[in-house]
Amino acid sequence: MGKRIHLAVDVGATWTRIALAENEVFTKRVVFRTPREGGRLSVAEAIISFIEREFKPYLPALESVGVGTIGPLDVKRGVVVNTPNLPVGSFELKKPLEEYLGKPVYVINDAVAGAIAEKYYGDGRGLNNIVYVTISTGVGGGVIVDGRVILGKDGNAHEIGHIVVKYDSEVKCGCGGYGHWEAYAGGANIPRLAKYIAEKNTPIASNSKVGRRALEGVVEPREIFESARAGDLFSRLVVDEIVKASIAGFASVVNVYDPELISIGGSVFLNNTDLLYEPIVEGVGKSIVNRQPTIKPTIFRDDVVLYGALALAVYKPVAID
Template identity: 50%
Template sequence: MFLGNQYVIGIDIGATWTRIALARVDGSIASRHVFRTPREGDRYTIANTIISSIRREFSNYLDNVKAIGIGTIGPLDLTQGMVINSPNVAIRTFEVAKPILEEFKKPVVMANDCVTAVWGEKYFGLGRGYSNIVYITISTGIGGGIIVDDTLLLGKMGNAHEIGHIVVDTSGKMECGCGGKGHWEAYASGANIPRFAYRLIDEWNLTQNERESPVYRAYLNRELTSELIYTYAKKGDSLALRIINEVNKYNIAGFENVINSYDPEIITVGGSVALRNPELVVEPIVRGIENSKGVVTARPRIDVTPLGDDIVLIGALALALYPPPNLVKKLRYLESISIDL
């Protein structure tokens, strides 16, 4: 049992930023520290940088820290507490949990970032009171975390949540960064929307009004970005809106697949693309699911997460405070030191 003078630490390891928070047992954050995720070094560099940051920022609290939670980009080998061949980090394979465990002699509970996020949603977000929850991030990539009947879904290595690689286009028009074709992420993620937009404009017969669009000028200059497309869509630009409408067809297909696969009561949505453009991303998805003929179960509630950009960090705190039993069983690295959760 956690006492009032005890703390937990949450760590969110992202491709660009790593964030660390010290929190009280009610989940409220007492202090936080943010730094750029190292891009050079060996397999221990990221863990060692985290250790140094914790010692520097939270040294006065370490005796009262009872557990550490980590949400990290993947793919993972959960049993060893490692990130394996990540496509989004310069140090592609690196140790995470074991060096931190051995340094601080505290329980360390680690999961994929989206899995971590959905656990945070269950305890501190819109998922409170629900047993079947899905979290979907629409950001640089597309990912998900799933809870079914209060059980966190993990898979054999902790990677049972790669919903961005659901096939939403059997023609395989767009190639995903993983090498597969027709994956949801290839059409609707922040990194791939510009690529999809170039292809659409190449194929479309544009009206004169669309050819006068700043989006078309950016297309000609090979300067398209997701941010530019959404910015002009908010202004009512016809070409930007036409592109976004196509993107949303694939978002709706992805949500249909997720709903039919996991039968959630609630889906919360986060990630930079969704959080910054809810009226152009989340609201069309909600309408699309309401009108869908392809959903075979009761429609879940779909809403933007209230945890915002902190959802993985808050999820990491939830892992430390309320470690999922099925996750703990997978963490063989915990056997390397005598610590009870």
């Protein structure tokens, strides 16, 4: 018997990764910048050219391909529709890849891939109720309830980043709404949150280098976390808001889905677990009616979407073709 060959693809807002799996173990990978411009085929064409260059000898034995991608998604057609994260907007994945490879290609939202990764290869093995939350540029979620991957009509169920965590909030989200979890914790929105907090607390902000940069609207999330770590009072105010919003968000997730496991990934969270993890877990415990689930950082770090895409290709846990 030859080895079982699959490809896993992670289409991110900045990077696209392709990994070759032999008997479900990644043995070779390539990373490149996701094309930002071009037409509906530009992303698929870039993926195909890297497959052609790096993985061609393996293609005759290829069984199938799993793709985890930024959304929103038309999951049945495998098309990304009007993504706010790339200027190219809408682009095809499933059809051009299947035409080139002649093998089945399964496409799913990246946070859904995270939940699938945990179920098949991670801390969710043997569990039927799992939520994966990514706190990255934005905040997203993937949900498995009673062993079923929840998708919704287009594959975009559980847009948990847009849970309202503060109903009378003046903090605006990238989607245009106010008081959403992502407005507080999404990396793209943290500078706007910091500016808002600086304007409400000018004496504290003016006494802080990062606070002054926040007032100018030029501060980056990384500076805020670094100076909070160093004890800067203004930065601690900002991190405190991120924590409080995240407690409300995670508590809503527990109350709505009753998970056994919440796995957390995404660069904003994973790079700052020392500031975020314990306060969030402690706060969630005080805000829930359902029994507290296990809450822990994903063991897969930056590879969580790749592992989910692989499990999607190998086990086909959802009917999307």
